[in-house]
Amino acid sequence: MTATASRSPATSHALTRADLAVADGVGALMELWGFRRQLGRVWAVLFLSERPLAAPELCDRLHISTGLLSMSLAELRHWGVVRTVPIAGDRKEHFEAETNVWKLVAKVLREREKRAVEEALATFERALQELRAATADVDPAVKAAARFKVRRLEQLADLSRAALNVLKLLVDSARVDAGPLKALSDVLGRR
Amino acid sequence: MTATASRSPATSHALTRADLAVADGVGALMELWGFRRQLGRVWAVLFLSERPLAAPELCDRLHISTGLLSMSLAELRHWGVVRTVPIAGDRKEHFEAETNVWKLVAKVLREREKRAVEEALATFERALQELRAATADVDPAVKAAARFKVRRLEQLADLSRAALNVLKLLVDSARVDAGPLKALSDVLGRR
DNA sequence: GCCGGGTTTCAATGTTCGTTGAACGGGAAC
DNA sequence: GTTCCCGTTCAACGAACATTGAAACCCGGC
DSSP states (O other): OOSSSOOHHHHHHHHHHHHHHHHHHHHHHHHHTTSOHHHHHHHHHHHTOSSOEEHHHHHHHHTOOHHHHHHHHHHHHHTTOEEEEOOTTOOSOEEEEOOOHHHHHHHHIIIIIHHHHHHHHHHHHHHHHHHHHHTTOSSHHHHHHHHHHHHHHHHHHHHHHHHHHHHHHHHHHHHHOSSTTHHHHHHHHTO | OOSSSOOHHHHHHHHHHHHHHHHHHHHHHHHHTTSOHHHHHHHHHHHTOSSOEEHHHHHHHHTOOHHHHHHHHHHHHHTTOEEEEOOTTOOSOEEEEOOOHHHHHHHHIIIIIHHHHHHHHHHHHHHHHHHHHHTTOSSHHHHHHHHHHHHHHHHHHHHHHHHHHHHHHHHHHHHHOSSTTHHHHHHHHTO
């Protein structure tokens, strides 16, 4: 093949190669965030595709089995991150990505991180209650230790509450948003 | 033992039980955040202790082997989250927790999350460069696809940059802080 | 230099997690 | 009702990870 005439096959291949690189990048981020890597990879390929894609095509591009793809898509749909869209004249299901990226992040922050921090906070407060009782103990040493632990536990509880507030702030800013990125810029604009 | 006379043994035991519950709570949070559970548990026990503790005591309270404890302490020290402190008349090493909780969080945000997002951003920008070349392709279909992907990729890159800004904001607010929690309240006060 | 308590390292083990491939189920077309 | 094509589910495998226990190591005192 000559160098100048019709580069499209080569560049077209470059496109899907770039897709994979980006998919792996997103996958790595998702992994760091406690999700399965494949969730990020599947979503990314859909996000970079002009048209909705069907299962076989996704399996091909990502080199994963149908089983794994099915599971990944199920979870992505559960998070509201991927939709199925009917394509006329094809029995196969086609999938497309939710494009409002920030909305996705906000949803996870809201449903997952928030719950986790709330559970920790509940544990801390339960412990606080038990400990406050112990501050009335007859033995001065036990009493002092209890008092000390109460103060430290209050630090943990306060931090948890602060974290919940930060989460709330981030999530709320996602509701107001016009575009996917506006929200974050706004938050930063308030510096 | 009678019910009224000297409750200290009982309450004292209650104290260490509360410790464990809190330790497990912190451990769960750490796990969600991509660390080993034990790191959170060890740190929490130290954080709730008035005096520095030595290895055997930590092993007892947490029910872990000396090996695991050693590894955990090594990593905690690496993160600057636990210090060793010499105790006169005891050959054993004693450990105490860094108490400025928010400082810890900020450090992790800075060193770990920041790096991860930066790497992802670099991947996106590398892909963008390749793709921009493809927007000049002779084949209209390839050209269009490339243009589309470029737009989408810019969304990802923008979100990454926004995330880096948020991280920077949080980290910076930790430097200014008086107390561990002041910083976060300040961030929220700007609402 | 040698002994002994204290700490770290590491091979071996148990556990958890991701992934596959094949069996199952459901619904459109005939 | 039967066939065929997709999609989902799940048992089984393998890789990755956490944890142990014991051996190696370090260092202060003798």
